[in-house]
Amino acid sequence: MTERSVHLLSRKPFLAIFTHMIHLLVYGSAIFPPTALDYAKALRSLLSYPPHLENLDQQSWKVLMGICWSTVLGDPVTIDDEWQDAFTDQVDEPGPSNGRTQTADMATQGGANYLKRSSVSQATSELVSLIPILLSSTAAPLLPPLPDKDAYHQESSLGLAIIMKIHRFFTQQPSESSIHLPILRSLNTVLAEIELNCRNELVLGGMKVLPQLVALWGTRSKGIREQLLIAFGILLPYLTHKSALERDKLGVVREALTRLVETIPREALTRWGIEPLDMAVLRLKLGNGSNQPYRTRVFAVSRNGSTNILTRLARIRLLSRMCHDLGDPRALRRLLLSALQTRRHPIICYSNSNYGREICEAAKSG
Amino acid sequence: MEGRSAKRRKVDNALSALLTNLEGNTLASRLIHLQVLIFMVDRHWGSLHAEAHTAIRQAIIDTLDDEYPALQCWGLVGVATLATLTYHDGDPSGLVLELASPSRHNALRQGETAHWTKAWAHAMRKVPMAPLSRAASIAALSLLVHAKISIVEAVRDIGPFLRSIDISGPPHPFDSVCAFLTAAMNLARADAQLYSLNLEDKVLAWLGRWTALEGSRGKTRMDLNTPLDMVQLLGTCCQLQSYPFVDLTVNETLPDCAIVERVMVEAETQALRRFVLEGHIPTAESPITRKSSSTASSQSATLDGHSQAFLDGRNRLASAITAQALDSFCTDFAVTETTAVSPPERLRRAIDMAVTGLAFQATLQLHGISTDNTCIQLGIQLIKCIQPIALSASYSIPGQHLIWRGLAPLVYTPHETPESWPILLKPDVNSGLRRDILPPGRYASAEVQGRDSGIEKIQQVLWRMPSVSPSSIWRNKRY
Numbered sequence: 046m047t048e049r050s051v052h053l054l055s056r057k058p059f060l061a062i063f064t065h066m067i068h069l070l071v072y073g074s075a076i077f078p079p080t081a082l083d084y085a086k087a088l089r090s091l092l093s094y095p096p097h098l099e100n101l102d103q104q105s106w107k108v109l110m111g112i113c114w115s116t117v118l119g120d121p122v123t124i125d126d127e128w129q130d131a132f133t134d135q136v137d138e139p140g141p142s143n144g145r146t147q148t149a150d151m152a153t154q155g156g157a158n159y160l161k162r163s164s165v166s167q168a169t170s171e172l173v174s175l176i177p178i179l180l181s182s183t184a185a186p187l188l189p190p191l192p193d194k195d196a197y198h199q200e201s202s203l204g205l206a207i208i209m210k211i212h213r214f215f216t217q218q219p220s221e222s223s224i225h226l227p228i229l230r231s232l233n234t235v236l237a238e239i240e241l242n243c244r245n246e247l248v249l250g251g252m253k254v255l256p257q258l259v260a261l262w263g264t265r266s267k268g269i270r271e272q273l274l275i276a277f278g279i280l281l282p283y284l285t286h287k288s289a290l291e292r293d294k295l296g297v298v299r300e301a302l303t304r305l306v307e308t309i310p311r312e313a314l315t316r317w318g319i320e321p322l323d324m325a326v327l328r329l330k331l332g333n334g335s336n337q338p339y340r341t342r343v344f345a346v347s348r349n350g351s352t353n354i355l356t357r358l359a360r361i362r363l364l365s366r367m368c369h370d371l372g373d374p375r376a377l378r379r380l381l382l383s384a385l386q387t388r389r390h391p392i393i394c395y396s397n398s399n400y401g402r403e404i405c406e407a408a409k410s411g
Numbered sequence: 412m413e414g415r416s417a418k419r420r421k422v423d424n425a426l427s428a429l430l431t432n433l434e435g436n437t438l439a440s441r442l443i444h445l446q447v448l449i450f451m452v453d454r455h456w457g458s459l460h461a462e463a464h465t466a467i468r469q470a471i472i473d474t475l476d477d478e479y480p481a482l483q484c485w486g487l488v489g490v491a492t493l494a495t496l497t498y499h500d501g502d503p504s505g506l507v508l509e510l511a512s513p514s515r516h517n518a519l520r521q522g523e524t525a526h527w528t529k530a531w532a533h534a535m536r537k538v539p540m541a542p543l544s545r546a547a548s549i550a551a552l553s554l555l556v557h558a559k560i561s562i563v564e565a566v567r568d569i570g571p572f573l574r575s576i577d578i579s580g581p582p583h584p585f586d587s588v589c590a591f592l593t594a595a596m597n598l599a600r601a602d603a604q605l606y607s608l609n610l611e612d613k614v615l616a617w618l619g620r621w622t623a624l625e626g627s628r629g630k631t632r633m634d635l636n637t638p639l640d641m642v643q644l645l646g647t648c649c650q651l652q653s654y655p656f657v658d659l660t661v662n663e664t665l666p667d668c669a670i671v672e673r674v675m676v677e678a679e680t681q682a683l684r685r686f687v688l689e690g691h692i693p694t695a696e697s698p699i700t701r702k703s704s705s706t707a708s709s710q711s712a713t714l715d716g717h718s719q720a721f722l723d724g725r726n727r728l729a730s731a732i733t734a735q736a737l738d739s740f741c742t743d744f745a746v747t748e749t750t751a752v753s754p755p756e757r758l759r760r761a762i763d764m765a766v767t768g769l770a771f772q773a774t775l776q777l778h779g780i781s782t783d784n785t786c787i788q789l790g791i792q793l794i795k796c797i798q799p800i801a802l803s804a805s806y807s808i809p810g811q812h813l814i815w816r817g818l819a820p821l822v823y824t825p826h827e828t829p830e831s832w833p834i835l836l837k838p839d840v841n842s843g844l845r846r847d848i849l850p851p852g853r854y855a856s857a858e859v860q861g862r863d864s865g866i867e868k869i870q871q872v873l874w875r876m877p878s879v880s881p882s883s884i885w886r887n888k889r890y
Binding site: 230233240241271272274275279286321322329331 | 439443446495553586587628635684687688
């Protein structure tokens with residue numbers, strides 16, 4: 046019924062249906078199985094219609110988001126609009142021990158649930174597909190409110206909370222599944238939204254999520270690869286900035302970049318790695334060298350380009366950027382200092398345009 | 412400091428490791444490394460130090476001697492990219508250059524000159540050869556335009572090349588080949604000795620062997636040049652000044668997908684990002700850089716078509732070449748059934764050819780030379796041939812976009828849209844400046860009026876020709 050009437054509903058009936066469905070979706074502390082799939086599908090068709098999505102007020106938005114995330118992560122499901130995890134800033138803590146126990150706790154908790162649920166149920170995947178839809182609404186409260194001049198601390202935004210949820214999700218389910226793609230898409234939406242508006246939160250969240258994204262790099266799915274490219278493209282300029290690297294005592298960013306760069310020689314060998322660019326795709330003409338998209342000083346993208354080819358191009362650009370970032374001389378000095386402080390053996394040696402060197406190291410170490 | 416010397420040692424080791432990696436395993440792997448290197452050179456040259464510059468240049472020059480044509484091809488593209496970089500790109504603050512001694516300057520230059528000479532010789536040799544022709548031309552063009560080789564050397568090589576072009580020239584007028592030939596002919600014209608050889612005739616003879624219908628990739632695949640390239644080449648052969656018209660833009664070629672959207676958004680907000688991350692504020696453009704359209708041609712009575720010079724010599728030959736190409740297209744379309752499904756690329760190629768022909772005739776008229784009516788008639792006839800097929804609605808949206816965009820040079824004047832977020836507002840009332848402080852030209856509102864890119868000239872001339880009128884081209888108005 047909902048699918049047929051979605052275009053005819055105005056605001057009040059929509060909200061009524063919405064509230065009714067939300068309440069019936071949850072039974073006890075989990076999703077009510079008999080109705081779950083149908084209600085989830087009905088909600089999705091409702092919310093895919095943009096005016097309804099815009100009509101959703103912040104309260105209901107938060108509630109639905111909370112339900113979706115609880116289902117995905119195996120937490121007890123409640124109708125509540127305060128579902129953010131308590132965020133501990135692991136990056137600033139001196140030793141890695143605290144951080145590890147935290148993640149271990151979450152992993153065991155998630156792991157127990159994961160064992161119970163060996164495959165992702167259809168209802169869950171429907172609810173997960175709701176997440177990118179909700180995030181694409183312009184009313185989504187991702188950014189924190191502007192700081193009040195009387196307030197002593199800044200409220201953290203929902204954007205960061207969502208990134209933390211995603212981080213937990215990746216910890217629980219490291220191997221690829223069908224719901225990874227919508228999760229990645231929602232990650233990119235959130236990242237793009239907070240990129241220029243809440244830079245600190247981007248750095249905090251990004252550092253958590255980066256190693257997990259790198260772990261997914263060897264995927265076969267083109268959709269996931271595309272989303273990963275976008276995520277790295279957003280995160281790297283901020284995470285390789287000197288202020289971020291100062292905070293990164295564990296060397297998370299360096300390690301992630303090195304692992305990515307090490308995949309370069311293997312790219313051509315795997316069937317689903319990138320292939321080199323074809324000249325027929327390019328238009329060779331001398332440009333003015335300004336940093337415009339899909340243009341260099343010598344060539345620009347021409348016709349015959351397809352999504353595949355553009356993904357390749359983006360990947361090559363990203364790799365070149367990473368090679369350059371790894372060779373940042375200021376970061377080099379900082380890393381040497383921090384390596385001396387934490388007494389870790391520097392597994393990587395840094396210099397400009399040094400990826401060849403790392404590959405030699407990696408080859409030597411086996 | 413110990414860290415710095417350690418860094419230098421590691422740099423040498425790392426770069427030598429880079430060279431060995433370029434000579435690595437499979438062709439695909441080496442190509443990927445080379446392409447990553449080229450992108451790094453393009454975007455991040457400024458933050459690499461001098462030894463890295465030299466080593467990268469050496470590595471790219473070495474790929475020119477490789478056995479695989481694909482690597483040589485990309486090596487030439489790398490050479491072209493390197494040639495566009497100047498000393499200033501390597502040192503944005505200018506400090507290093509100021510402090511360096513003249514002997515250091517000379518040493519830097521000498522190291523480079525050997526590379527450039529080798530690259531130039533290689534490129535000139537490869538321009539006539541089929542798989543490398545495009546890349547070699549862009550490399551040679553880049554070296555020429557950015558003055559990486561001396562004029563003497565350039566003239567010495569271009570002379571024999573142009574003289575034998577009708578016998579052993581490039582296989583096809585690609586985009587970069589056209590641009591290189593234009594630059595080469597301009598250089599030859601400036602030299603006393605070469606001027607007397609009338610090398611333009613040789614180029615026209617070479618162009619006469621161009622099979623427009625087949626193109627370089629067959630009838631149904633888009634060719635690697637645009638009408639603008641061809642018209643510029645023809646114009647240079649006939650010693651006519653070329654007028655701009657709408658060319659292929661990058662934005663229209665991009666398909667719809669998530670990553671393209673992200674890249675475009677990133678480009679728009681790049682100024683903001685640089686400000687947030689690096690505290691960089693873009694420098695204001697000076698108003699003098701705004702180009703004023705050339706006034707040389709505006710005074711002649713070219714728009715009316717009276718009192719014109721007779722069409723002869725090279726102009727006639729060039730018109731004949733385009734007429735012949737148009738004729739082959741018309742015949743091809745006359746043979747096929749109107750109900751048969753044609754791929755959109757075929758239609759677009761035909762439209763491109765018609766645009767080339769008509770634009771060249773318009774250029775002739777703008778220079779006061781009478782036009783070749785046969786050519787114009789053939790152009791219009793070709794468009795009429797395509798019309799029934801194009802108007803059928805069975806093409807997908809990208810296909811339709813491809814076809815209709817082909818007519819853009821004839822009808823469309825692009826407006827400049829701002830591409831990125833402004834960091835600093837231009838001076839105007841909105842930014843709080845009174846109107847009487849700065850000279851009138853410096854205000855933002857003044858720029859809006861003075862924008863005449865000269866693109867309309869070709870269109871104005873074309874639509875005023877007696878044989879060209881909207882009713883003769885489109886029989887039934889669709890919109």
